[in-house]
Amino acid sequence: MLGLPRGEVFLVSWTKEWKEAFLNEKKLIEKLIGEYMIDIQHIGSTAVPHLKAKPIIDIAIVLERFEDGLKCIAPLEKLGYKYRENVLPERYYFNKGEPRTHQIHMYEKGNKYLMEQLKFRNHLINNDAARIEYEQLKIQLSQANPSNKHQYAEEKTDFIRSILNIING
Structure with missing residues (x-):
């Protein structure tokens, strides 16, 4: 399943189709703006195997x-x-779609928010305990904030x- 209606917050079980959806979108994006990109990465919870997530593919583009x-802007x-x-x-x-299916976050290389996104994603991929703890928090917050994405995000x-802090020592 892919797509989150405006104003709703809910999680679905991870699926390998999210990786395929990212790879398909990556090809389309590279054709149009590849000359400006250094890198393109699948970020966010859909990039972490076995983590429940809002069904939106988050994409980081590095400029x-x-x-x-x-x-x-115009090509996208x-x-x-x-x-x-x-x-x-x-x-x-x-963002793309209604319901929303994809989001692009476009950063300049070395951007601190980009680096944090990648570090956090990689930590969850490589640390089952952290992934499970994060998933439990996300479930609790999605149930507490089913129509408030800003509160849901803030409470994470x-x-x-x-x-x-653990990663950075």
């Missing part, structure tokens, strides 16, 4: 120069993405910070 992101709109200005700090943010912050 050599931040201002190149402006050149990517051809794929159905909508650019959302000033949604999240230090990135270009796009302390756990994410604690993991990043």
Whole structure:
């Protein structure tokens, strides 16, 4: 299953189809804006095997120069993405679909938010106990905030910070 209706928060069980959905989207994106990209990564909970997640594919695109992101807006709109200005700090943010199926977070190389995303994802992939603990928290928060994605996200912050503190020593 892929797609989260506006205003809803719910989790579904992980599926290998999410990786395939990312790889398919990656090919489309690379064809249109590959000249500006250094890297493209599957991030967020759908990138972590066996972790329940909101059914949205999160994609991180790494740019050599931040201002190149402006050149990517029109091509990504051809794929159905909508650019959302000033949604999240230090990135270009796009979403696709209604219900929403994909999100792009476009960063300049070395961006601290990008580095945190990748570190957290990798830690959950490699640490079953942390993945299970995070999943239990996500289940609890999704049930407590079924129509408030901002509250759901905010209440995950302390756990994410604690993991990043462990990783960063």
